Amino acid sequence: MLAENTPTASNATDHAQPFDATKEFAVLSVLPHPDDESFATGGTLALCAEAGVRTMYLCGTYGDMGRRMGRPAFTNREALRDVRTIELRDACNVLRCELRFMGLRDKCIEFEDPNQVAASIRAVIEELGASSVLLYYPGYGVHPDHDALGHATVLAVRSMPAASRPRLLAAAVGDPEVLLAQLGQPQVVADIRPVVQTKLDALRAHRSQTEVMFANWDENGPEDAQTSNFSDRLTRSENYYLLDPDAPTAFE
Numbered sequence: 001m002l003a004e005n006t007p008t009a010s011n012a013t014d015h016a017q018p019f020d021a022t023k024e025f026a027v028l029s030v031l032p033h034p035d036d037e038s039f040a041t042g043g044t045l046a047l048c049a050e051a052g053v054r055t056m057y058l059c060g061t062y063g064d065m066g067r068r069m070g071r072p073a074f075t076n077r078e079a080l081r082d083v084r085t086i087e088l089r090d091a092c093n094v095l096r097c098e099l100r101f102m103g104l105r106d107k108c109i110e111f112e113d114p115n116q117v118a119a120s121i122r123a124v125i126e127e128l129g130a131s132s133v134l135l136y137y138p139g140y141g142v143h144p145d146h147d148a149l150g151h152a153t154v155l156a157v158r159s160m161p162a163a164s165r166p167r168l169l170a171a172a173v174g175d176p177e178v179l180l181a182q183l184g185q186p187q188v189v190a191d192i193r194p195v196v197q198t199k200l201d202a203l204r205a206h207r208s209q210t211e212v213m214f215a216n217w218d219e220n221g222p223e224d225a226q227t228s229n230f231s232d233r234l235t236r237s238e239n240y241y242l243l244d245p246d247a248p249t250a251f252e
């Protein structure tokens with residue numbers, strides 16, 4: 001039997017801390033692909049911009065190995081890098097977010113030296129004076145690039161002196177029920193409903209990647225359970241786990 005003060009999944013929700021943009025100095029999102037910034041952190045970045053907080057997206061790759069080419073296809077493998085670069089610039093303009101590329105190879109981040117990747121992330125964190133860094137939860141990123149860059153981001157913060165470390169806010173990908181069972185409730189929840197249109201506009205800027213999704217939404221309509229579940233998750237809140245940079249990740 002559980003002791004009375006044992007946190008359970010149901011009462012842990014009450015202890016989730018709301019994300020408060022006004023408490024931030026600068027927020028850096030470190031994710032591997034053009035469109036990750038909008039899907040995983042677009043609302044959070046928009047909330048920060050509204051609060052006058054400086055934001056930056058440090059994008060790992062150019063997403064040039066992506067399979068989506070638009071619907072109907074309007075680009076090809078050779079042109080995809082340029083297309084996605086332009087789409088990302090447009091999305092970052094919508095989010096009022098600065099953009100920096102790391103220039104890593106798409107679908108190959110797991111083969112990089114994580115300490116080297118971490119050093120370049122740390123340089124940007126320090127340049128920005130970031131108070132929070134947004135990343136994918138290593139081991140819960142679903143895509144190997146998401147996991148590898150998440151891991152390198154933890155190493156980057158771990159290498160910093162304790163007093164100047166930003167907090168690590170990790171987004172986990174996947175079925176909310178599974179995540180709840182394995183990780184518990186996220187500790188920081190950003191209510192993104194006030195900026196949802198900005199997030200959707202940023203997602204639409206990634207035309208090669210999201211045209212299919214929006215077309216499916218339109219075709220299926222809001223009464224389709226799968227569509228409404230997914231769109232709800234995308235537009236209500238962005239949830240983060242607070243990672244301890246000294247704790248080993250799933251990759252060490």
Ligand SMILES: [Zn+2]
Nearest residue numbers: 032033036143
């Ligand atoms: Zn991605």
